[in-house]
Amino acid sequence: MDLQTLTSMNWGIMAPEFTVLGTALLLSLLDLFMPREKSRRILGILSAAGIVLALAFLFLQFSHEPASLFHDMYRLDSFSKAFKLILLLGTGLILVLAYDYKMDREEEYRGEFYYLLLTALLGGLIMASSADMITLFIGLELLSLSSYVMAGMRKRDKESNEASFKYVVTGGISTAITLFGMSYIFGLTGETNLYSIGNALRDMSILQNQFLIAFAFIITFAGLTFKIASAPFHMWAPDVYQGSPLPVTAFLSVVSKTAGFALILRFFLLVFNSAPGIKGDPLLFQVQPYLAFLAGATMIAGNLVALRQRNVKRLFAYSSIAQAGYILVPFVSVSAMLFETTWFYLLAYLFMNIGAFAVIQEVTAHSKTHDISGFAGLYRRSPWLAVAMTIFILSLAGIPATAGFIGKFGIFMNALGASQGHYVLAGILVGTTVISYFYYFNIIAQMFFRPEHQEGRLQHKKGLLLVTAVCAAATVILGILPGTALHFFYEQFQLTDFFQTMEQK
Template identity: 65%
Template structure:
């Protein structure tokens, strides 16, 4: 590739990514030159400004048509824009959490968290735009490696170290599984570009190897579900969530999970859409039972195990496993609502989960404990913390007038809409939702019904944290009452069909 070709690409496509990359680089340099004892808080604001600028850049790209650069490995389509907005918004809120994170045994003046976070975000954004197994994998690894370090950021905390180590080991295994699956895909089709893989999958020759295709699907799918913490690769989540600093936990449970769904959608839906299964059925229909069992198992394991948790971070780890199970349901039903359902649910999930983690961070750092008892009598002590937390929990439980309900309702529509309707999957989802009432409402009961000994001890809430709380609580309510605000935005700006649109790009530009 010569310089001409390099310049011929429309690099503007990547402007949001460049902004993040630039900010991260800038931060790391500034961090080097800062005095050891000076506060690193300004870095957080700078990082926040970078994320905001990147968000603005995406909004400026909204009416741009599908474009792809770098020989069709990197795409700007509705799908990538829609999900990048989620990734950036989530990171922005996590940054506020991080800038307020204090713990006695942590050196406060450490700046690497901020640029690691941005690097992880960059990885996630690359995943959202990739149309090639190799770029996808690079993005995935960038996200994973940065996350591993972030989980172990509290160097003197044993739990944090344990969490990072467990995350590295299990993450490595998952990566290996993913790669193994991808190697089959490549072996079968001889391509790494997702769209050309899809073309070759339809090849009649491949019918002979349909067994291998199913195998490739199962392995790749299993490997990719690691990031979203779905069964059976969910066991890392509770340990990592428990040990990692709260902002990192929030990042893992929201942004990293969103990225996980992004890559799952990209790889699975594009690659296998035309793939033949064993016999006459198409593959995606044939593997439905497999995905269904995975989704059901994730919902059951997450919700049932959450019942027994006393540690609030572990409880939210299992809760986020369960939530991943709900979002897997659209993969089974595979209706045309797939994208907006997942997008809307992840948007709602972003607000409710980050909101909840904001409260958790405030409480656990004040009380110095992760026990669920930190919520005791919260309504008496700090009603302005207890009420938003109630909204978040109700939304997680899927109670009407919150965004979580609309999200669940949509998933339900998807599951019951197509013939054959997936009654039993819907039933599992409903039954496990009921189970989740028990632990979600337990938090509410502790906040409202039990006035503990810590009565009168108010929780001090810094201004920026209060802003995050207010923003998340308002969003949860507004999206619950007027979901069309988000849905209209989605339908107005994003065209789902672009996802499948292959662009015959200027592959030939370098020939001259």
């Protein structure tokens, strides 16, 4: 590729990615040359400024026509814009959360955390825009490798070391499995571009390899389910969530999970949307029992094991596993509402989960324990935090007038509204949601009905108050006026360009 070709490319469509990359490089240089005793909190402010600038570029791209770079390896379309919005919003809130996080003996590594967080975000942004297996894998590994290091940021803490080690091992296994599945796809089609692969799988000559197509789907999907912590590949999540610094736990729970679902959506709808199954029917319909089993097992495992948890970070790890099961339900039916249902629930999950982690960070820092008993008497020590945490918990539990209820209702109707209604899966969704009330409401009972173990009111930090207020307001607004987000989605993200390009290839 010569210089003239490089300069003629429309690099402006990658403005959010270049902004995040430039900010990360700037932070790494500043951190390198700053005096050791100098506080690194200023780097957090610069990180947040970079996220705001990237968001501004993204909003300017909403009216931009679909475009691509590197022969369709990177695409700017409605799909990528929709998921980039969630990724940038989530990372921005986590940066504010991290600004007030006390790292104790590891304070000198705060600068590393900021630019590692941005490089992980960069990987997620690349995943959202990738239309080629090569760039998908690059984005996935950039996100994963940065996350491995962030999980072990507390270098003198045994739990953090264990979390990082387990994450590296399981992540390496998932990467190997994913590449194994992708190798079959490349071997069958001779292509790495997702649109080209989708068209190649329609070829009649592929029909003699139907079993290999189904095998490639199952293997690749199994590898990617590690990233979203879906059963039976979820056992890394509780230990990693518990041992990681709390802002990292929030990032893994929300931003990393969102990037994983964006990858799965784009990969399998483009590659396997028209792939033939073993008996001639479309592959995505033949693998519905497999996907339904994964979704059901994830909801059941996450909610049942959460009942026995006392450590609040482990509890929310299993809660996050259960939430992954809920989001997998629309994938079973592959209906026309798959995109908006998944996007809305991930948006709602962003606010209710990051808000909950903001309260957890405040409470655990004051009580010096991660046990649920640390929430005892919170209403008397800080009525505002208790009320906000109640809002987040009610939303996670799917109680009406919250964003979580609207999201779960959409998923429930998606399961029932399919051509072949998945009534058992919908029943599991309702049943496991009821089970979740036991451990969610136990936290509410601690806050309002248990005697406080520590005296004195909590001293609120401004950053945590800001994150809590924004998330609580968004959770309530999306629950009462869900049309605001859905109208924005339908107005800004015309997903027809996602499929039109596939048809033109």
